[in-house]
Structure formats: C-alpha cells, structure tokens
Amino acid sequence: MNNGSVHVELGRRYHFAASHRLHSPQLSEEENCRIYGKCNNPYGHGHNYTVEVRLSGQIDPTTGMISNLADLDEFVNERVIEPFDHRSLNEEVPAFRNVVPTTEILCIEIFRRLQSFPHARLEAVKVVETSNNSFEYTGNNQRTQT
Amino acid sequence: MVYLTRKIEFSASHVYHNPALSAAENKRIFGKCNNPHGHGHNYTLEVTVAGEPDPVTGMVLDLKDLKELLEREVMQRMDHRHLNIEVPELAGQIPTCENIARVIWNLLDPKITQGKLHRVRLYENSDLFADCYRNGSAGRS
Numbered sequence: 001m002n003n004g005s006v007h008v009e010l011g012r013r014y015h016f017a018a019s020h021r022l023h024s025p026q027l028s029e030e031e032n033c034r035i036y037g038k039c040n041n042p043y044g045h046g047h048n049y050t051v052e053v054r055l056s057g058q059i060d061p062t063t064g065m066i067s068n069l070a071d072l073d074e075f076v077n078e079r080v081i082e083p084f085d086h087r088s089l090n091e092e093v094p095a096f097r098n099v100v101p102t103t104e105i106l107c108i109e110i111f112r113r114l115q116s117f118p119h120a121r122l123e124a125v126k127v128v129e130t131s132n133n134s135f136e137y138t139g140n141n142q143r144t145q146t
Numbered sequence: 147m148v149y150l151t152r153k154i155e156f157s158a159s160h161v162y163h164n165p166a167l168s169a170a171e172n173k174r175i176f177g178k179c180n181n182p183h184g185h186g187h188n189y190t191l192e193v194t195v196a197g198e199p200d201p202v203t204g205m206v207l208d209l210k211d212l213k214e215l216l217e218r219e220v221m222q223r224m225d226h227r228h229l230n231i232e233v234p235e236l237a238g239q240i241p242t243c244e245n246i247a248r249v250i251w252n253l254l255d256p257k258i259t260q261g262k263l264h265r266v267r268l269y270e271n272s273d274l275f276a277d278c279y280r281n282g283s284a285g286r287s
Contacts, residue, residue, distance in 0.1 A: 064240025
C-alpha cells in the first residue's frame with residue numbers, strides 16, 4: 001500500500017543495563033581525569049540505557065504494519081540487547097575494545113548493527129543514557145529534529 | 147521556524163484480524179492482538195505544528211483552536227471507542243499504530259490553516275509509537 005502523501009515511521013524502544021568506563025589510552029591520567037571526571041573511575045559505573053529505533057517503509061495492507069514487531073524485536077535483541085545487557089561494554093563488547101564507549105559512540109555502533117534490518121529502512125537510533133542525556137544518530141539520512 | 151506540540155491522551159479498544167487470512171495465519175501474525183474479544187490501550191498523541199509566530203499575537207497558532215480541533219477530530223471519534231467497529235476511517239484496515247496515526251494525520255492536515263502540520267506521533271504504549279510526516283519534508287520520501 002502506498003502511504004500517499006504521508007511518510008510513516010515506526011518507533012520502538014528497548015532497554016538494557018550495562019557498565020562502562022570512559023578512559024582514553026591516548027591521554028595522560030590527569031587528562032583522563034580532567035575530561036571524563038567521575039566517568040573515569042577505573043572500576044567503571046553503569047546506566048539503564050533506553051534505545052529508540054525508528055524505521056520507515058510502506059504499511060503492508062495485509063498486516064497494517066511497516067514491520068512485524070516480532071521480527072524487529074528478534075533482530076534488535078539478537079544484535080544489541082543480548083550482547084550488551086548486563087555486560088561491561090569496555091571489556092565484553094569487542095567493538096569497544098579500542099574506542100571510548102561514550103553514548104555517542106554507542107549510538108553509532110547500534111545504528112551500524114541495525115542498518116541491515118531487511119524489512120524496513122532504519123531512519124534513526126536514539127540512546128537515552130539518563131533522563132538528562134540522550135543521543136541520536138541518523139547515519140546519512142537528512143532529517144529535521146523536533 | 148518554531149515547532150509547537152500539543153499532547154492528548156485517549157483510550158480505545160481494538161483487535162487485529164484480517165478476514166482474508168486463515169484463523170491460523172491471523173494467530174501466527176498478530177498473536178495476542180488477534181483475541182476476538184479485543185483489548186485496549188491508553189494512547190498518547192503528540193501533534194506538532196510548524197510555523198512562524200504571528201507578529202501581533204506571538205503565536206504559531208492559537209492553542210485553544212488546536213485543542214478544540216483535537217477534541218472534535220480525535221477525542222470524539224476515538225476516545226472510549228472500539229476502533230475497528232466505531233471509527234469509519236479505519237474500516238477495512240488493521241488498526242495498528244501506523245494506520246491510526248495516518249488516519250489522524252489525514253483528519254488534521256487539511257484543518258490546520260495557521261502553521262503547517264509537521265508531525266503526528268501516536269504512542270500505543272511508552273515503547274511503541276508511529277510518526278507521520280509530510281512526504282518530501284527534510285529528505286523524507
């Protein structure tokens with residue numbers, strides 16, 4: 001079904017909890033401490049992350065859906081939630097072995113992992129680290145934020 | 147450009163069932179949502195209008211007008227209703243978040259004359275929502 005003059009996106013939110021430490025081996029101890037502050041604690045700390053995934057596509061007239069939610073949930077759980085939930089991002093996720101797992105980098109990594117979803121086009125990934133901090137990545141998509 | 151957003155909440159029941167599919171296919175595709183007795187949600191609707199503030203009133207549009215429009219077009223039509231049975235605009239469609247949001251977009255868009263409708267976001271719950279934008283706006287196609 002053609003959506004007519006309307007562009008429709010499906011938004012789904014997922015949750016995981018993980019620990020991380022912000023520390024760059026390219027910086028001195030003092031610089032790490034100055035730049036990252038409490039987040040540089042060598043024992044790490046954690047957050048309850050919320051991941052918002054937005055997808056666009058035609059609404060299938062048979063199901064009324066852009067993407068079957070069960071397919072999307074399985075894809076996101078397998079690629080993001082299972083490998084990240086209750087893990088140390090620095091130590092247990094190879095993608096963060098050599099980069100600082102800031103939530104900016106995390107957001108880009110999640111976008112990269114979900115980009116190949118076969119049933120709809122990935123428009124954006126937003127990661128909410130705390131109720132005060134959130135990050136959004138849209139790849140090469142041109143968008144207006146609201 | 148300023149983006150103004152108004153939020154309302156309504157409660158409604160629905161069922162996902164496509165008569166063109168077998169009972170087994172309906173069950174497989176729609177799962178719990180296929181329960182013939184229906185089920186319901188507290189929907190949250192966010193309507194965003196874009197425009198320049200009027201130099202005299204300082205408003206993109208009068209919120210009172212938007213509130214009345216949402217009351218008339220959405221609340222009276224959908225609040226405490228069965229979406230499959232009582233909302234003619236959804237007849238013959240599966241009342242998913244995507245389809246309900248699109249129906250709401252089509253109801254509101256021609257009636258917003260001050261500013262332009264920018265986004266309709268409809269939450270079925272805090273973890274599931276659909277967004278509608280105008281085709282072609284900011285790279286959207």
